[in-house]
Amino acid sequence: xxxxxxxxxxxxxxxxxxxxxxxxxxxxxxxxxxxxxxxxxxxxxxxxxxxxxxxxxxxxxxxxxxxxxxxxxxxxxxxxxxxxxxxxxxxxxxxxxxxxxxxxxxxxxxxxxxxxxxxxxxxxxxxxxxxxxxxxxxxxxxxxxxxxxxxxxxxxxxxxxxxxxxxxxxxxxxxxxxxxxxxxxxxxxxxxxxxxxxxxxxxxxxxxxxxxxxxxxxxxxxxxxxxxxxxxxxxxxxxxxxxxxxxxxxxxxxxxxxxxxxxxxxxxxxxxxx
Amino acid sequence: xxxxxxxxxxxxxxxxxxxxxxxxxxxxxxxxxxxxxxxxxxxxxxxxxxxxxxxxxxxxxxxxxxxxxxxxxxxxxxxxxxxxxxxxxxxxxxxxxxxxxxxxxxxxxxxxxxxxxxxxxxxxxxxxxxxxxxxxxxxxxxxxxxxxxxxxxxxxxxxxxxxxxxxxxxxxxxxxxxxxxxxxxxxxxxxxxxxxxxxxxxxxxxxxxxxxxxxxxxxxxxxxxxxxxxxxxxxxxxxxxxxxxxxxxxxxxxxxxxxxxxxxxxxxxxxxxxxxxxxxxxxxxxxxxxxx
Numbered sequence: 421x422x423x424x425x426x427x428x429x430x431x432x433x434x435x436x437x438x439x440x441x442x443x444x445x446x447x448x449x450x451x452x453x454x455x456x457x458x459x460x461x462x463x464x465x466x467x468x469x470x471x472x473x474x475x476x477x478x479x480x481x482x483x484x485x486x487x488x489x490x491x492x493x494x495x496x497x498x499x500x501x502x503x504x505x506x507x508x509x510x511x512x513x514x515x516x517x518x519x520x521x522x523x524x525x526x527x528x529x530x531x532x533x534x535x536x537x538x539x540x541x542x543x544x545x546x547x548x549x550x551x552x553x554x555x556x557x558x559x560x561x562x563x564x565x566x567x568x569x570x571x572x573x574x575x576x577x578x579x580x581x582x583x584x585x586x587x588x589x590x591x592x593x594x595x596x597x598x599x600x601x602x603x604x605x606x607x608x609x610x611x612x613x614x615x616x617x618x619x620x621x622x623x624x625x626x627x628x629x630x631x632x633x634x635x636x637x638x639x640x641x642x643x644x645x646x647x648x649x650x651x652x653x654x655x656x657x658x659x660x661x662x663x664x665x666x667x668x669x670x671x672x673x674x675x676x677x678x679x680x681x682x683x684x685x686x687x688x689x690x691x692x693x694x
Numbered sequence: 695x696x697x698x699x700x701x702x703x704x705x706x707x708x709x710x711x712x713x714x715x716x717x718x719x720x721x722x723x724x725x726x727x728x729x730x731x732x733x734x735x736x737x738x739x740x741x742x743x744x745x746x747x748x749x750x751x752x753x754x755x756x757x758x759x760x761x762x763x764x765x766x767x768x769x770x771x772x773x774x775x776x777x778x779x780x781x782x783x784x785x786x787x788x789x790x791x792x793x794x795x796x797x798x799x800x801x802x803x804x805x806x807x808x809x810x811x812x813x814x815x816x817x818x819x820x821x822x823x824x825x826x827x828x829x830x831x832x833x834x835x836x837x838x839x840x841x842x843x844x845x846x847x848x849x850x851x852x853x854x855x856x857x858x859x860x861x862x863x864x865x866x867x868x869x870x871x872x873x874x875x876x877x878x879x880x881x882x883x884x885x886x887x888x889x890x891x892x893x894x895x896x897x898x899x900x901x902x903x904x905x906x907x908x909x910x911x912x913x914x915x916x917x918x919x920x921x922x923x924x925x926x927x928x929x930x931x932x933x934x935x936x937x938x939x940x941x942x943x944x945x946x947x948x949x950x951x952x953x954x955x956x957x958x959x960x961x962x963x964x965x966x967x968x969x970x971x972x973x974x975x976x977x978x979x980x981x982x983x984x985x986x
Contacts, residue, residue, distance in 0.1 A: 441827060448824040456812040459853060526808030530869075533772045534825045535797040693774050 445536045449544025454551055464552070468559040471507040475500065475563050478627075488628055492660050500569045501653035501661070502626030504560040505646055508553040508585055512592035513617055515549045516600030516609040523692050532693050538686045542594065546682060549593030550586035557585050570659040580656040587674040588649040592620075594681040601688035625650050630664070648673045723786055725750045725877050725909035726771060730780035733766050740766040742933035743780060748911060748926075750876075753903055755924030756913040759962055762930040764913040765805070768881050771911070772802050785876040798826075801870030801908075805881040807862045811855035815846055815865050818854060819872060826873035840868035844898060860891030867898050871908070878902065880912045884919060892916075896923050917954040927954075929961040936961035 457464065475496070482488070483495040490498035522528040531541055564571040572578075595616075600609045623637055624646040630638055641647045652670035655663035663670060726748035733741040741763040748754040756764050769775035771784055773793040782789045785799035809818050819840060823833040841847040844864035854862060863883060870878055880899070884892040900923065902908050914920055920927050921941050928938045937944055937957070945952045948960045 444827075445825060448821060451824075452810070452813065452817070452821045455817055456810075459812055459814075524806070525811075526804035526806030527810055529774065529804045529806075530802060530808050530822075531825070532774055533797055533800065533802040534822075535794050535827075536825050690774070694769070 442537065442540050445540040446544045446547065449541060450547045450551065453545075453548035457552065464555045467507070467511060467552070467555065470510060471503050471556060471559055472563060474503045474506070475560070475567060475569075479503070479567075482627075489631065490629065491662075493654075493658060494570075496567060497570050497658045497661070498629075498654070499627055500560060500564055500571070501657045502624075502650050504557060504581075504585070504657070505588060505624075505650045505653055506621055506626050507556045507560070508588050508649075509592050509620060509646060510617060511553055511556065512549050512589045513596050513620075514610065514613045515545070515593035516596035516598075516613070517606055519545070519597055519600045519692060520604070520606045520609055529693050532690065538689050539682065542597065542682050542685045542689055545597060546590035546594050546678070547586065550589040553585050553589035554582060557582060572657060572659045572661070577656045581653060584649055584652050584656070584671075584674070587671075587678055588645070591645045591649075591674065591677045591681060594678070594685045598681065598685045598688050601685065601692050604692065620644060620646050625654075625664075645674060645677045723783070724748055725752070726754075726782070726784050726911060728771075728780065728782040731767070731770060731777055731782050732779040733763075733770060733775065734778045739933050741770070741777075744930075744933075744935050745780075746928055746935060746938065748877075748909060750909050751903065751907045752925045753899065753910045753912065753923055755920040755927035756911060756930060757915065757917070757920055757927050757958060758913075758930030759915060761932075762962070763933040764930055765881060767930070768879055768911070768913060772800060772879055773797055798873075799876045801873070801875035801878040803863075803866045803870050803878070803880040803883055805883075805885060807859065807866070809854045809857075809862050809865050809869065811853065814851050814853055815841070815857070816850040818865060819869055822869045823872050828873065836872050840872060843901075844868045858891075860887055860894060863887065863891070863895055864898060867895070867902070871902060871906075874906060875908065877909045877911065880910065882913055882915070884914070884916065892919070899923060917958055921954045929958060931962040 479496050479499050482499070486495070488495055488498070519528065522531075532538075561571060563569070596609065596613060599612045603609060603612060619640075623640040624644050625641065626646065630641055630647070633641060648665065648670040651663050651665045652667055652674075654661040655667055655670075724747040726746070728747075729745050730743040731741060731745070732739065732743050744763075744767065756767060758764050766775065770777050771782060771789060773789050773796050776790060784796045787795040787799070789796055809815075810821075813821070816837065819837045820833065823837060828836065838847070841850050844867060846861060846865055846868070849857070849861070854865065857865065867883075883899070884895050887895065896919070899910060899912070903910055912919075912923065924941065926938065926940050927944065929936045929944070937947070939947070941954055941957075944957045944961075945954065948957050952960075
């Protein structure tokens, strides 16, 4: 046997592996996802259909009912933030399917043998789902213009809305990822998504206020992250809207959910490649 | 059909080995060392107390029928799967105690075609180079060099889903080498490839070892592949290592005019065609379909 010179070691360049590198890795994952969306934006257009139907069909009819106590807001104004939160939820709750696909293609294996921390990978995925969800905000804002919804256009409010969407999307996409790590097949992730969407949606303040709910449903709504997302969106997105929980509480609760779910999913993530 | 194999020779600017202390350290210790490495799934013992040494700079073939434990070995050595018992060092680091140090020093080409089809070839390399912490200037230089090395420079900006199977494999080899790993793991790298593309891949594998002295562990159940490529092979059977040696040594051990196929049958008592769970077959087929 011929003898060969061993590979030089350390093989990796001496760039820092602290917080800066962590952030760089998160952004690398996000960047890869946004590049894919740029190559194939058709998916985003399809996603515009659902919120349009809800606002144009359901919203127009319900607006004539005038039976929902929406305070100073017209029903359509009351509902718009709820529909935005809902369409973000519907996209994010099936995000685990993409993890299954990446596992089947071997892409995930390759990420997992790299020295990047699992937390950075999960956080990157959560933010990537958020980037997709931002397109929903564009759709709902455009619909607001077309339907005469009184949207609040102050820059700080819009920034707040976008932040809320990133957080809401992170909550439900990491929940879906965690489920994917446990159930491990495409069909079951889809099934679990179907099972969860409607309860999450109806046990929230998205299309009617919490005061209308019976006590037991109100109890469920109070531990539903969607409720806090909608509450804050309502305060920031429409003119005359107000938070009934408190904007600070909404943001803190959502951040806590993100932190908890990212931590759980980070622990579960390696199970997907076994 | 895939592109042809360009022998680009050794680029002038590729440094061989700079750090003499490190070289000495590596030469003393094997690139991969396992001791009684074991992995169970419930009652099934997938890998049963395997102890092997792979020398630095060696191309080492891990042979065996489906279900022999090859993939489980690779998953443990690449830190994807914790062992149930025993220990292993890869590139000088313990796979359980220091997985991050191992990960920084290994490259991995999974059996499935794992380049991202929705990204271009260049983008695939860019993502990898960032994940491995290469600096901006290193990135551009190594990506360009890697694309030329595997003959994909002309199609770098095309989406990978438009590539042929052989091209995707070459891209993955380039991707796995960007950070100059000390040890490269390749799981069934030519499954589903046509004969010409397979030879191109073999050429690249040998070239990497000659260029950078990379230690390469390759699993395969193609005996011609092992015969052609591997300096030494280990034949795995039901979680055990049934035999280790150079292909020539093993042929002599079996006796007569033995081919490596005969060696395989001798040590595993199985024909290559039998065995393999539904899932294994499905995965192989899926890979092959994506390649065609």
